[in-house]
Amino acid sequence: xxxxxxxxxxPFWRLIGRGVGxxxxxxxxxIYILGITSDPRLQxxxxxxxxxxxxxxxxxxxxxxxxxxxxxxxxxxLDMAAYNRQLRKDIVGLSRWREVALRLxxxxxxxxxxxxxxxxxxxxYITAQVVGNSGGAFTQSITINAGRxxxxxxxxxxxxxxxxxxxxxxxxxxxxxxxxxTDASSRIPVQLKPGDIRAxxxxxxxxxxxxxxxxxxGNVVKGQRVLTSNHxxxxxxxxxLGTVDALVDNVVRVAPSxxxxxxxxVRLVIERVDLTIDSDAVxxxxxxxxxxxxxxxxxxxxxx
Amino acid sequence: MKALWASVWTVAxxxxxxxxxxxxxxxxxxxxxxxxxxxxxxxVLVFFWMLHRPGIMTILMIFALxxxxxxxxxxxxxxxxxxxxxxxxxxxxxxxxxxxxPLVWRWLGFGVFVAxxxxxxxxxxxxAYLSMQxxxxxxxxxxxxxxxxxxxxxALRQVLRIGRAPRRxx
Numbered sequence: 001x002x003x004x005x006x007x008x009x010x011p012f013w014r015l016i017g018r019g020v021g022x023x024x025x026x027x028x029x030x031i032y033i034l035g036i037t038s039d040p041r042l043q044x045x046x047x048x049x050x051x052x053x054x055x056x057x058x059x060x061x062x063x064x065x066x067x068x069x070x071x072x073x074x075x076x077x078l079d080m081a082a083y084n085r086q087l088r089k090d091i092v093g094l095s096r097w098r099e100v101a102l103r104l105x106x107x108x109x110x111x112x113x114x115x116x117x118x119x120x121x122x123x124x125y126i127t128a129q130v131v132g133n134s135g136g137a138f139t140q141s142i143t144i145n146a147g148r149x150x151x152x153x154x155x156x157x158x159x160x161x162x163x164x165x166x167x168x169x170x171x172x173x174x175x176x177x178x179x180x181x182t183d184a185s186s187r188i189p190v191q192l193k194p195g196d197i198r199a200x201x202x203x204x205x206x207x208x209x210x211x212x213x214x215x216x217x218g219n220v221v222k223g224q225r226v227l228t229s230n231h232x233x234x235x236x237x238x239x240x241l242g243t244v245d246a247l248v249d250n251v252v253r254v255a256p257s258x259x260x261x262x263x264x265x266v267r268l269v270i271e272r273v274d275l276t277i278d279s280d281a282v283x284x285x286x287x288x289x290x291x292x293x294x295x296x297x298x299x300x301x302x303x304x
Numbered sequence: 305m306k307a308l309w310a311s312v313w314t315v316a317x318x319x320x321x322x323x324x325x326x327x328x329x330x331x332x333x334x335x336x337x338x339x340x341x342x343x344x345x346x347x348v349l350v351f352f353w354m355l356h357r358p359g360i361m362t363i364l365m366i367f368a369l370x371x372x373x374x375x376x377x378x379x380x381x382x383x384x385x386x387x388x389x390x391x392x393x394x395x396x397x398x399x400x401x402x403x404x405x406p407l408v409w410r411w412l413g414f415g416v417f418v419a420x421x422x423x424x425x426x427x428x429x430x431x432a433y434l435s436m437q438x439x440x441x442x443x444x445x446x447x448x449x450x451x452x453x454x455x456x457x458x459a460l461r462q463v464l465r466i467g468r469a470p471r472r473x474x
Contacts, residue, residue: 017362021393024367028389031371032382036432042381049375053330061331132330137341137441138380138429143330184433205438 047172054143054175058131065264123236126150126268131175140183140205141166144266147174155234157269163257164228164239165266178266181241181256182209189231190241192224201226201241201254208245211252220244226254236269318360319369321460322349326373341445343452344418346373350388351417351453352460354399355410366392380432387424391417407454414453422446 034042076083128150132143146152148171156168158178166186170177179186186203190211198215214220224244228235245255325345350369353361370385377384395417402413422442430437 021363024364025386025389025393028367028370028382028386030382031374032380032386032428032432035374035381035383046375046381049372053327053376056327057330060327064331133342137445138383138425138437139377184435184437204435205441 043170046170046177050143050170050175050177051147051172054131054145054172057143058129058145061131124151124270126152126270127265128152128176128268129265130263138184138205140180140186140203141169142178142180142263142266144176144178144268145174146268147172147176149173151270152176152268153270157228157235157239159239159267159269160258160263161267162240164235164241165256165258165260165263167234168268180260182207182260188235188241189229191227191229191237192220192244193227195219195221195224197224198229198231199252208253208255211244211254214252220247220252222246239269314357315360317463318353318357318365322346322353322369323372325349325456326369326376329373330376341441341448343448344373344377344445345449345452345456346370347388347418347421347449348414348453348456349460350392351414352457354392355403355413356461356464358399363389363392380429383425383428383432386428387421390424391420394420407457410457411450411453415450418446418449 031042126146128144128146130142131145133141144158152168152171154168154171156176157164158166158168164181166178166180166183168176169179181188181201181203182205183203184205186201186209188201190199190201191197192199192211192214195216197219199211200213201209202212203209211220211226222244226241226243228237228239228241230237240257242254242256242258244252246253325348328345329342331342346369350361350366354366366388367385370388371381373388374381374384395413398413398416402410422445426437426439426442
C-alpha cells in the first residue's frame with residue numbers, strides 16, 4: 001500500500017518517509033500515554049505554549065470581543081422594557097434583604113466587640129482578563145492574562161463576580177490556565193447549606209456538575225446552596241459555587257451560580273500568608289499568643 | 305534561487321496559516337459547556353493543505369501541528385494529534401482524486417475527515433478519562449468546523465493564485 005502522506009519518489013525516500021511516519025505515530029502514542037498519566041515532562045511544554053498563546057489569542061480576540069459586546073448590547077437594548085420590570089421587582093426584594101443584612105451586621109459587630117475578636121483580611125484579590133478558552137469540546141478551561149509574575153500560584157481559586165468558577169492548574173510567567181468546575185477533571189470538596197452535608201462536586205463536561213459521596217444523601221433538597229469546604233486544602237471555606245438543581249436517577253446535579261458565557265474578567269483569590277517559616281527554624285508560640293521563629297545557629301554564623 | 309524562495313514561502317504559508325487557525329480556535333468567545341463551541345480551524349487547514357500541498361503536509365508536519373494544537377487547546381495531550389494522524393493515514397487514498405473535483409466534493413471529503421477526527425478524539429478522550437464524554441458538544445463543534453470549510457477553502461485558493469500567471473481565455 002503506497003501512502004502519499006508518508007512520502008513519494010524513489011523507493012529509498014519512500015522508505016525513509018515511512019520510517020519517519022511510523023516514528024511520528026509512535027511519538028504521538030507516547031505523548032498520549034504521558035498525557036493520561038499527567039507526566040510532569042509535558043508540563044514545561046504546556047507552560048511554554050501558554051505563554052506564547054495567551055498574548056496571541058488576546059490580540060486576535062479583541063475585535064471579535066468587540067463584535068460580541070456590540071451584539072449583546074443590541075440584544076439588551078431590545079429587551080430593555082422587560083429588564084426594567086425585572087429590576088424594579090428585584091429592588092423591592094433586595095431592599096427587604098438590605099434591612100436584614102444591616103441588622104445582622106450590627107449584631108455581628110456587637111458580638112465581635114464582646115469577644116474582642118480582630119479579624120485580619122485573609123485574602124488578596126487579583127483581577128485578570130480572560131483571553132482564551134479551551135477551544136475543544138472535551139475540556140472546560142480558560143486562559144487568563146495573569147501568571148507567576150503577578151503572584152498567581154498553582155491551585156489559586158478563581159471567581160467571577162460572586163461565585164467560584166475553577167482553579168489554576170498551569171502557570172506561565174504572564175498567563176495561567178484555569179480549569180472550570182464543569183471540566184471532567186474537576187473535583188471539589190463542598191458543603192451543602194442548610195443541612196451541613198459534605199460531598200464532592202464532580203465535573204463531567206456538562207453544564208451542571210454532579211454531587212457524589214454525600215455524607216447525608218437523604219437530606220439533599222432542591223435549592224440548597226453549594227459552598228466550598230476546605231477539605232483537601234485547595235479551596236478556602238465558604239465560597240459559593242451554585243445551588244442544588246435536580247435529583248435525577250439518584251444523581252444530584254448542581255446549577256453553577258456563575259454565568260460562563262459572560263466571563264470576561266475574573267478574580268483570583270490569593271490566600272495571604274503572613275508568616276514565612278524557614279524549614280529549619282523552630283516555631284515558638286508565646287504566652288500572649290504571638291508566634292515567632294527562632295532561626296537556626298548556622299544562619300547567624302552566615303550573617304556574621 | 306527563485307525556486308528555493310518559492311518553496312520557503314509555501315512552507316511558511318502552510319505553517320503560519322495552520323498556526324493562525326489553531327490560535328483562532330482558542331479565542332475566548334463562548335466559554336463553558338453552555339455555549340456553542342468555536343470551530344476547529346486547525347483541522348480545516350490541515351485538510352486543505354493535505355489536498356493542495358501534499359508534499360508539505362506530510363505525516364511529520366501533521367504531527368508537529370497537531371501537537372501544537374493539543375498544547376494550545378489543552379485537550380488530553382496526544383489525543384488530538386493521534387486522531388489527526390490516524391484520520392490522515394486512513395483517508396490518504398481518498399484525498400488525491402478530490403484535488404481535481406469541484407468544491408462540493410472536496411467539502412464532502414472534508415466532512416468524512418472531520419467526522420473521523422471527532423470520532424477518534426471522542427474515543428481517545430473517553431479512554432483517557434475512563435468515562436464516556438458528552439457527544440452533543442463534539443457534534444456541534446464538528447458541525448461548525450464542517451460549515452466553515454468552503455469559506456476558508458475559497459479564501460486560501462485565492463491566496464495560492466497570487467503570483468501565478470493569469471489563465472488564458474482560450
